Amino acid sequence: MKILVSDDVSEKGVEVLRAQGYDVDVKINLNEEDLIACIGEYDGLVTRSMTHVTEAVINAGKKLKVIGRAGVGVDSIDIKTATAKGIIVVNAPTANTVAATEHTCAMIMAITRHIPQAHNSLMAGEWDRERFTGIQLQNKTIGIIGVGRIGSRIAKRMQAMEMRTIGYDPYIPEERGKQLGVELVDLDTLLRESDYITMHTPLTKETRGMIGAAEIAKMKDGVRVINVSRGAVLDINALAAALKSGHVAGAAIDVFPTEPLTKDINPFLDMDNVVITPHLGASTKEAQIGVSVDVAEGVIAALNGEPVPTAVNMAPLPANVYRTIQPYFDLMERMGIIGVYLSEGPMKEICVEYTGALAQTETGLLTTAVLKGALNPILQESVNFVNAPEVARSRHISVKEVHSQDQGYLSDAVTVTIRTNKGEHSLVGTLFNRTEAKIVQIDEYRLDFTPEGYLLLAPHIDQPNMIGQISTILGQAHINITGMQLAKMTQAGTNIMAIAVQDDIPNDIMLKLRGIEGIIDMKLIHCETH
Incomplete structure (x- = not known):
């Protein structure tokens, strides 16, 4: 590739x-x-x-x-x-969380103590201490818009500077705010009470332009504004006007609605109460x-x-959830593959039932893995974790998730049921030691096989030499058998064989196998994922 x-x-x-x-x-x-x-x-x-x-x-x-x-x-x-x-x-x-946090802190200090302006003055041969008198952060209030990965770290560092930290974030519970030492408030309160306001939000429909002229007007006189998040969150022209009027005492801006920021669109030219940097928040080695x-x-x-x-x-997943479900992805996709091979006719519904620890966590992405496995063998288009749910909807396949407390004979297991116009088939899978994938049941038949490579499923009449005849045909075709399981079927006098083979089986060999007297059906399933 x-x-x-x-x-x-x-x-x-x-x-x-x-x-x-x-x-x-x-x-x-x-x-x-x-x-x-x-x-x-x-x-x-x-x-x-x-x-x-x-x-x-x-x-x-x-x-x-x-x-x-x-x-x-x-x-x-x-x-x-x-x-x-x-x-x-x-x-x-x-990966750039610490870099963005430290750059924000540097910007806060720069506009608090006029560091860039004082440096430029000295480099120009001047000595003007009084002009660059700053203020102290101690006992000031900093309002943090977005108390996530970066915002929470800003809070920790500013608390070390003895600042009061308040925050606006509709997605952070109050308990989390208490853990961080951040008083969660609504946006209007944050605008009114903050001496410093720093933004740390993604750019979404809700956050685009969230700080404009109306919001700046609500800020206290002498506020200082910092943006090291996304440029379009802040109306820089409205901010420039407030800097010129003196309503905003200082600003430090690293990101802009249009980048690169050229002279013809830069509203901060020749202003000495603003520090701007060319999107350096993540620019550390x-x-x-x-x-x-x-x-x-x-x-x-x-x-x-x-x-x-x-x-x-x-859908985003918390790290702890991902760790719980990650070992099951391959098993789930292979169960979808086996399920669609078992089914006859167009799929109408795929139901995935979780028991045990899996029933206590988020499983949407695991269900998507089942869809990916079930749809890829029957479609020309590539189906992946992004488009699988939409492909299922477009084909009018109903998808259901069930979280069950009935653990059955396994503590952690998944049952996949695929329904068509002609009936349904179910299979049960699990992981041994959270590493070894096993299919332990197909429909009502108890089995124990690893879903890898090629698998022959052969319901047959219970009579002598069935295994021998199948083995002989495969051996003569130089097809190696890597595993075999036998289970009784509910119909008296019938069994089902699950035979793992190393290679694909040509059509002429499949015809010979199906021609064995006593074979009820013979399906070859390729269990490998796409």
């Missing part, structure tokens, strides 16, 4: 991709036309903020399976179009290596068909 790196990312991430055998091209400073011209040959794209992955670019990416953003913000990527086409978009949300490696690992997982916890167009 081929991957295009279209921005200047750390070579460490490129090395991770190449070490996995990918053909990686680094082509930076491509405009949209150039990107459209070349993207069609690539399976993956790795970007930073300078590359705009538009609808036209995505439509031109006929082979594109994943877009990786080496950083947090993905507003330069058309997520809607990517999702509609089943393209996974991944980012690196944690450690952070650049971190985001590059993290996004490379996400791209690799996506290209391998694995779930990606940092995918932004999939």
Whole structure:
């Protein structure tokens, strides 16, 4: 597979991709036309903020399976179009957390003690101490908009400076605020009471333009404003007007609605009460290596068909939930594959029932793995963790999840039932020691086999030499049997055989097997995931 790196990312991430055998091209400073011209040959794209992955670019990416953003913000990527086409978009949300936190603290200190202005004055040969008299952070109130990974760290550092920390974040429970030492308030209260206001939110419909002229008017006189999050959260023209009037005493801005910030759109030119930097929040050596490696690992997982916890167009998962369910992904996909091979006729419903510890956690992504397994063998289009639910809906397949307290004979198990117009089939799977995948039941038949490679399922009449005849035909065709299980069927005098074989079985050999007297049915299932 081929991957295009279209921005200047750390070579460490490129090395991770190449070490996995990918053909990686680094082509930076491509405009949209150039990107459209070349993207069609690539399976993956790795970007930073300078590359705009538009609808036209995505439509031109006929082979594109994943877009990786080496950083947090993905507003330069058309997520809607990517999702509609089943393209996974991944980012690196944690690797630059410390860098962004420290840059914010540096910006706060810069506007508090006029450090850049004093430096420039001295470099110009002046000595003007009185002009650069600052204030102290001690006993001031800092309002943090967005008390997440970065906002919470800002709070901790400003508390060390003996500041009162208040925060606005509708997604943070009050108990979490207490743990952080942050008093959670509504936005109007934060605007009224804060001496410093710092923003740490993603760019969404709700946060775009959330701090404009009306909000700035509610701030106390002499407030200082800091933005090291996303440029479009703040109306910089309204802020510039408030800086000129003196209502806002100072500002420190690292991100802008349009980047790069050129002279013709920079409202802060010739203003000495503002500090601006060219989007340096994540620009440390450690952070650049971190985001590059993290996004490379996400791209690799996506290209391998694995779930990606940092995918932004999939439901996000807390780390503890992901650790709980991660060992089950491969089993779930293989159960979907086996289920669809068992079924006859178009699928009407897929029901996934969880028992034991799995019933106590979030399992939506596991159910998506079942859909991925069930749909890939019957469709020409590629089905992945992003588009599987929509593909099921478009084919009018009902998907149900059941969380059961009835543990049956296994403490942690999953039952997948696929219903068609002609009936239904169920299979039960589990993990032994959370590592070894096993199918332990098909319909009412108790079995014990590992869902790997090729599997023959053969219901047959219980009579002598059935195993011998099947083994002889396979042996003469040089097809190795790697495992065999036998179980009685409910119908008197019948059994079912599950035979694991090393290789695919040609059609002429399958005809011979089906021709054995006493064979009721013979299905060959390829259990490998896509």
